[in-house]
Amino acid sequence: MRKIISILVRNHPGVLSHVAGLFTRRAYNIESIAAGETENPDVTRITITVSGDEVIFEQVTKQLRKLIDVIRVRDLKYAESITRELVLLTIYAGMEKRQEVIMIANAFGASVVDIAERTITLEFVGNQRKIDTILHALEAFKIKELARTGIVALPLESQIEQHETML
Amino acid sequence: MTSTKKTGAQIIIQSLIDAGVEHIFGFPGGAVIPIYDVLYDAPLKHILTRHEQGAVHAADGYARATGRVGVCLATSGPGATNLVTGLSTAHMDSVPLVAITGQVPVAMIGNDSFQEADIYGITIPVTKYNYLVKHIEDLQRVIKEAFYIAQTGRPGPVLVDIPKDIQTAKVRPKKIGPVHLPGYLSLGKGHPKQIKAILQAIKNAHRPVIYAGGGIVTSGASEELRKFIQKTQIPVTTTLMGKGVYPENKPLALGMLGMHGTKYANYAIYESDLIIAMGVRFDDRVVGNLAQFAPMAKIIHMDIDPAEIGKRMAVDIPIVGDLKTILCLINQKIQIQVRKSWIKQVEKLKQENPLIFEETGSLKPQFIIKTLSEITKGEIIITTDVGQHQMWTALYYHTTEPRRFISSGGAGTMGYGFPAAIGATVGRPDMPVVAITGDGSFQMCIQELATARTYNLPVKIFILNNGYLGMVRQWQELFYDRRYSFTNLEFNPDFCKVAEGYEIPSIRVTEAKEVRDAIDKALNIDGPVLVDFYIDKEENVIPMIPPGGGQTGFIGEGETYA
Incomplete structure (x- = not known):
């Protein structure tokens, strides 16, 4: 099972070591981790995607809450959150294949950010599903380099409101 | 300022x-x-x-x-x-x-x-x-x-x-305000709903057992625990870290539970229908096999750390908060209870499965600890190192107050006991302090003899000397076909001569009849003293549940080794 944990932490050097160290020490697997400032420069948001069963996930959450630098831990359920990841992808595509790549890119709303003699670099943003679909569509081309930011996520306020009124 | x-x-x-x-x-x-x-x-x-x-x-x-x-x-x-x-x-x-x-x-x-x-x-x-x-x-x-x-x-x-x-x-130093750490310490005070559930569960229970640990010591909740036991008449077993939260010489005390716990404590847990766990973490040295721990029991778990709830053991009634606060709330509301048949059953468990050792032959470590416990009435501070001597002390020394049994529980750090005794005697100069150690452990921090001498700290060092890394040797005997791989300390220094080098008086004890006098003498010497007990070399810590075993899965005495 895959889960997204959104953590607000105090923004200072060492905090990432504390968070990452916890995962190492307790042998939890991190699938992706993304960190950046929030609206408050003293606070950083770390979005972590983890895999494991419910028991492990509960332990992860509780252990994270114990960290002194952690202000808030939130379990973001897929259905109730918006998730995005940015991908930079350089593929081998010379003159003869360029058009085909650009066509696929356009179909998925990906942008072309660089063209070289033998390669083309695309940028695309989306949720897991969209990214998987684009990568699948480009499978025929040989990848030179791929960089992913890891998932960032926020709760989908409208869904949560709706859910609350239903209750 | x-x-x-x-x-x-x-x-x-x-x-x-x-x-x-x-x-x-x-x-x-x-x-x-x-x-x-x-x-x-x-x-x-x-x-x-x-x-x-x-x-x-x-x-x-x-x-x-x-x-x-x-x-x-x-x-x-x-x-x-x-x-x-x-x-x-x-x-x-x-x-x-x-x-x-x-x-x-x-x-x-x-x-x-x-x-x-x-x-x-x-x-x-x-x-x-x-x-x-x-x-x-x-x-x-x-x-x-x-x-x-x-x-x-x-x-x-x-x-x-x-x-x-x-x-x-x-x-320029500034006046600094109160500590501000957002997100730290949102302490539970014991949810009223859970308190109610606990009271109900205790009322319904026929065979309750308290499983108390270091959290009671840390919280300073020993008095509240004693009040709780007085009112409810529930038998209590403690972990290594919880020794002394309830006087171990009282009838309702079952001693330590777990791998090297008393048989009666483990049997009582097994037969119980309600475990009241306080400030414990269901550690693998206490609960080898989760399913065989207390199969008939509901489990209440009280702890200050929410991450301990459900970490190893699935519990029925969790409550998070300071144990002293929680126990105060419970004590205010709990009714006086009588549990004649359960107490009788526990008494029987005690009588049928006594803590025993063979008193004949060579000098037995259990005898030394038992004698020390009698002489001091369990009232002094004991520190231990890690290994067989630690478990013998846990079993045979009856601690009566919290903070008087000091031992490395979770980490199991050899070399801890002697320097810890130095610290204890600095903090509590009013209390006699005995460091019980083994010949293996002691050599890991033996250099601190100089510290004890320098400050004339009245630490009494009792070495249970068997010339082995005894606990590992015991495991090798039981689980590795007696292949004593590098656990025989073929050369040990003459610890009395070592003490002499540090200008610390020492006593060597080789026979049971010398034990009482040696302990008396050591306790009455002003300043540090070392007592080197030459104990039976291959004595084992019994009872023992093998790692991963259930609460009743004891290794038979005399069966595995003749």
Whole structure:
């Protein structure tokens, strides 16, 4: 099972070591981790995607809450959150294949950010599903380099409101 | 407050004094010379150990004996890394410590400078929190926070790494406000709904057992526990860390449970229909097999740390909060109870499965501990090292008060006991302190004999000397076909001669009939003394449940070995 944990932490050097160290020490697997400032420069948001069963996930959450630098831990359920990841992808595509790549890119709303003699670099943003679909569509081309930011996520306020009124 | 500038080192010492520190255990080095310079005439007592590991264990023993924060000080690099085992020991047993280490100057960090080690990075997993101070303006706040974090909530060790140039830089000290750590410590006070559920469960239970641990000691909830037991007449078993929260010589006391616990404690747990777990963590040395622990019982788990709830054991009624507060609330509402048939059944378990050893033949370690327990009435402070002697002490020494049985439980650190006794006697000069150790463990911090001599600390060292790393040898005997691979300490020094070298009096005991006199004599000598007991070389710790075994899966006495 895959889960997204959104953590607000105090923004200072060492905090990432504390968070990452916890995962190492307790042998939890991190699938992706993304960190950046929030609206408050003293606070950083770390979005972590983890895999494991419910028991492990509960332990992860509780252990994270114990960290002194952690202000808030939130379990973001897929259905109730918006998730995005940015991908930079350089593929081998010379003159003869360029058009085909650009066509696929356009179909998925990906942008072309660089063209070289033998390669083309695309940028695309989306949720897991969209990214998987684009990568699948480009499978025929040989990848030179791929960089992913890891998932960032926020709760989908409208869904949560709706859910609350239903209750 | 004051208008004159002060050095970082002065601020450090002043902050320690402000935090109420009276004693520091430490060892000087290049990167802490400025701090030691201030210590030279500061109104603080510094105890110079002979190794940084001795200093951190002593600070730990001090903290456990007094309930106050233990403080140790070491230099950068190897000085700091020598603290790591001690920090891990304190971390595993939730002991409040503040460790201060020197670091190379800020500009030299990361250059592989002389005596540089990334102690901040190294100690992340073995501390509750740690700091590297890079700006002198942060120093006062950091030290204040360190003491706050170390002793609040579930206590633990905090390390503060301070570069040498921060120690010598100058700044005007400011008045600092209360600690502000958003997100830290949202302490439960015991949810009323859970209290109600607990009261109901106790009322419905026919065969309840209390399983009490170190959390009761930390919370200072021993009195409340005793009141609770008096009202409810529920038998109580304790973990190694919980020894003394209830007098072990009372009829309702079942002694220790778990791998080397008493048979009757483990059987009572197994037969119980309600386990009331207080300040414990269902550790693998207590619960080998989760399904075979208390198969018929509902489980109540009280703890200050929400992460302990459900970590190993699925529980029926969890309650998070300070144990003293929770027990106070329960005691206010609980009805007086009589449990004649269950108590009778427990009595029977005790009679049918007594803690016994063969009293004939060579000098038995159990006999020594039993005699010590009788002579002292279980009222003195005992520290132990780790191994067979630790378990014999846990079983045969009947501790009557909390903070009087000091042992490395979670980490199982050999070398802990003797320096911990030094710390305990510094913290509690009014109490006799006996360090019970083995010939293996003792040699891991034997250099602290110099510390005991220097300050004439009245630590009584009892070595249960069998010439083996006994616990490992026992496992090799039972599970590895008696292949005693490197557990035979073929050469040991003459410990009495070693003591003599340190000008410490010593006694050698080789026969049972000498035991009582030797203990009496040792307890009456002013200052340190070493007693070297030559015990039966291949005596085992019995009872024993093999690792992963259920609460009734004892290894048969006399079956595995003739």
